[in-house]
Amino acid sequence: MPVLRPLHTGWTVRAAAAAPPGDTLLVAGAVPVAGPLPATVPGCVHTDLLAAGAIPDPFLDDNEVRLHWIGRTPWLYETVFDADGITGDRIDLVAEGLDTVATVTLNGTEVGRTANQHRGYRFDVTGLLEPTGNRLSVRFDSAYDYAEHVRDTLGSRPNAYGEPFQYIRKMACNFGWDWGPTVVTAGIWQPIGLHAWSTARLARVRPVVTVTGSTGRVEVRADLERTADAPLRLTATVGGVTAAVDVPAGALEASVVVEVPDAELWWPRGYGAAKLYELRVELTGGTEPLDTWTRRIGFRTVALDTAADADGSRFVLRVNGEPVFVRGVNWIPDDAFVTRVDRARYAERIGQGVAAGVNFLRVWGGGRYESDDFYDVADELGVLVGQDFPFACAAYPEEEPLGGEVAAEAREQVVRLMPHPSLAMWVGNNENIWGFHDWGWPAELDGRTWGEGYYLRVLPGIVHELDPTRPYWPGSPYSGDPAIHPNDPAHGTMHIWDVWNTHDYRHYATYRPRFVAEFGFQAPPAFATLRRAVSDEPLTPQSPGVAHHQKAIGGNDKLARGLQGHFPPVTGIDDWHWATQLNQARAIAFGIEHFRSLKPLCMGTVVWQLNDNWPVTSWSAVDGDGRRKPLWFALRRVYAERLLTFQPHDGAPAVVAVNDTPDPWHAELDVRRLTFDGTPRAKVTVTVAVPAGGAVTVPLPPEVATPDNPAAELLIADLPGDRATHFFAEDVDLTYPHPSAAVTATRADDGVDLHITAHTLLRDLAVFPDRVTPTATVDRQLLTLLPGESVTLHVHGTTETDPSAWSTRPVLRTANDLTTH
Numbered sequence: 001m002p003v004l005r006p007l008h009t010g011w012t013v014r015a016a017a018a019a020p021p022g023d024t025l026l027v028a029g030a031v032p033v034a035g036p037l038p039a040t041v042p043g044c045v046h047t048d049l050l051a052a053g054a055i056p057d058p059f060l061d062d063n064e065v066r067l068h069w070i071g072r073t074p075w076l077y078e079t080v081f082d083a084d085g086i087t088g089d090r091i092d093l094v095a096e097g098l099d100t101v102a103t104v105t106l107n108g109t110e111v112g113r114t115a116n117q118h119r120g121y122r123f124d125v126t127g128l129l130e131p132t133g134n135r136l137s138v139r140f141d142s143a144y145d146y147a148e149h150v151r152d153t154l155g156s157r158p159n160a161y162g163e164p165f166q167y168i169r170k171m172a173c174n175f176g177w178d179w180g181p182t183v184v185t186a187g188i189w190q191p192i193g194l195h196a197w198s199t200a201r202l203a204r205v206r207p208v209v210t211v212t213g214s215t216g217r218v219e220v221r222a223d224l225e226r227t228a229d230a231p232l233r234l235t236a237t238v239g240g241v242t243a244a245v246d247v248p249a250g251a252l253e254a255s256v257v258v259e260v261p262d263a264e265l266w267w268p269r270g271y272g273a274a275k276l277y278e279l280r281v282e283l284t285g286g287t288e289p290l291d292t293w294t295r296r297i298g299f300r301t302v303a304l305d306t307a308a309d310a311d312g313s314r315f316v317l318r319v320n321g322e323p324v325f326v327r328g329v330n331w332i333p334d335d336a337f338v339t340r341v342d343r344a345r346y347a348e349r350i351g352q353g354v355a356a357g358v359n360f361l362r363v364w365g366g367g368r369y370e371s372d373d374f375y376d377v378a379d380e381l382g383v384l385v386g387q388d389f390p391f392a393c394a395a396y397p398e399e400e401p402l403g404g405e406v407a408a409e410a411r412e413q414v415v416r417l418m419p420h421p422s423l424a425m426w427v428g429n430n431e432n433i434w435g436f437h438d439w440g441w442p443a444e445l446d447g448r449t450w451g452e453g454y455y456l457r458v459l460p461g462i463v464h465e466l467d468p469t470r471p472y473w474p475g476s477p478y479s480g481d482p483a484i485h486p487n488d489p490a491h492g493t494m495h496i497w498d499v500w501n502t503h504d505y506r507h508y509a510t511y512r513p514r515f516v517a518e519f520g521f522q523a524p525p526a527f528a529t530l531r532r533a534v535s536d537e538p539l540t541p542q543s544p545g546v547a548h549h550q551k552a553i554g555g556n557d558k559l560a561r562g563l564q565g566h567f568p569p570v571t572g573i574d575d576w577h578w579a580t581q582l583n584q585a586r587a588i589a590f591g592i593e594h595f596r597s598l599k600p601l602c603m604g605t606v607v608w609q610l611n612d613n614w615p616v617t618s619w620s621a622v623d624g625d626g627r628r629k630p631l632w633f634a635l636r637r638v639y640a641e642r643l644l645t646f647q648p649h650d651g652a653p654a655v656v657a658v659n660d661t662p663d664p665w666h667a668e669l670d671v672r673r674l675t676f677d678g679t680p681r682a683k684v685t686v687t688v689a690v691p692a693g694g695a696v697t698v699p700l701p702p703e704v705a706t707p708d709n710p711a712a713e714l715l716i717a718d719l720p721g722d723r724a725t726h727f728f729a730e731d732v733d734l735t736y737p738h739p740s741a742a743v744t745a746t747r748a749d750d751g752v753d754l755h756i757t758a759h760t761l762l763r764d765l766a767v768f769p770d771r772v773t774p775t776a777t778v779d780r781q782l783l784t785l786l787p788g789e790s791v792t793l794h795v796h797g798t799t800e801t802d803p804s805a806w807s808t809r810p811v812l813r814t815a816n817d818l819t820t821h
Ligand code: BMA
Pocket: 177, 178, 179, 366, 392, 393, 430, 431, 518, 608
């Protein structure tokens, strides 16, 4: 059998400048870096320097700005290892990922040079190894130097962020983004090791999975690499069924089909179980096992229905034939240092999405082809994934050396990810087709390439050739036809950014989109996250650290503009923090409730964005330390499979019931109009009967829908575990009561139960436990209580039972308290 030997120990890193090893080096006028330092592999230079105490944490205060020299410095990684006992016809050095411009040397012999973070490499090192004392060196040249050289050679092209990320195949957001720090990394970012093998190996395995009737079918297409022409046998086993095929001497390709009768289907969450099967592929020569390959697969079909219809052209994801309303979030790399994101972290973060009702993650194109850990978690949880090819917000050259790298990485990644049933579609890029249309690129490009050939020809060709089961869509956004504006709401996917940039969030209601692949609204991170990252004294909305942890152009001004018309102006960090977080939750909930009420005209909403990659004010629902913002709690309500919402209908509020489940929904509910002091004014019992997957609008009688005093009344519709409310005016125009409640706290198993009884109307009641104990979490937020109503909130991770710790600002907040000082 072949031997796999990881080479993950004994590594050091030092700046690869002229100074002799072991000397202290002054790099680019920055802090002295002693060398060599111990290095972690897989890892990166920033985290190595951080672990050695050589740099301050780039995530804290404005340390980031003093560490840019790291990305402009060449770095040398080295280890020494023994290789006794490693034998085979061939010995390969396998580097699954190098970040990015690397020269690999073994015992003084250069074995390869690379310039693409998104590829893996296999170097034949047969005959170069000694039994002991082998020296492996990987030198990383500055990604900036490489990118700027390519730019100067091929000609500069437009870019939304002013860093040269489109001239190098390296994660774009590593150069900074409007939510992320500029930390240009270098390092061995994926596993590296020796692979010794003889006769033949499985160079590439492509399981093409289809379903016909109740039969699951896998066609396993294998490419072989050989050192001998021997006849071989390829065997595949799945679901207790085995099939095998003889591979003639010298053949470099083979395929075998396995059919599983009565296969259990893989379903996205909400539709059935996410059933996974283990697929095992073996290559043997005579009786000798030569290689094995094992992955989990799922039997399911996936298709994009983009047919023209009376409203334009739709964008409907069908899984096993069922149209799925996409309740999605955009996913960015979960850490600016991606090698810190392990399987547990993926499980936690994706789990937070799922707990909010999310059934779809869009892996955004400024990041990476996500890891197998990411896809394993999505496979298990029944979460669908749209994977962008990594191109974002810039014009990308199509000439060499980039054209060949793009094709090579795409071929590799399409094959790597094709076993995962969660992968539902490939998307060509983020906003580049839109950019070409609307951001003045043609004049600036003056005929130079910008990536169109990738998105419209190269990438779809590769997906079609290697993984014909997966839909491909050229861009996000894209309208399906080059003659139609790429962001046309009536066709395909769109991004809505005018709300955040220039318009009030009520503007979402003017759109009738087919599928919203991005729309977002900012808020600061949880207070404990902000406080950990920023040491400003005093901490204010404008203080330097808070400003540094806001990367969007005019971000804090847009936050303030977004409050106008909704809340009075706020001063002071506590009111700013609460008002902007609440307004973010309100804005996105408003958009989603509107878009979902348009079902089936609109069949998907993908919120920008689920997560962050450091502590920052951004559009995220979960911040860089993993704390949930109020937006997360709002999502959990508006992303429920069954949504009840009040929407305008013929000039008055009506009830819209949206049912994303495969079962009919039948409910009787009371809709009440009340004054803020709880006095009933009118009531109607509404019968809601929504077919599976449907949405219905139920108009309300005028005596319920029409307030006597719009400033002091609300509508309430209660379902078990859910309450929909409607207010007849903006908060700033409401005559809220000054909030008053009785709060007691009692110890519970793993924390504290807070018993809250409203003495007045409490709108959007939120308790912020991180203000009491930084690691504490609460189970519910943004509740609206009428006078006399009670709720028990569970706070996990605290022992604080003094009610006064829980009953006052800034821990306990309501919408009322922003307008009734
Ligand atoms: C869209 C995204 C990202 C960006 C976000 C917020 O353009 O695709 O590029 O972070 O808007 O501005």
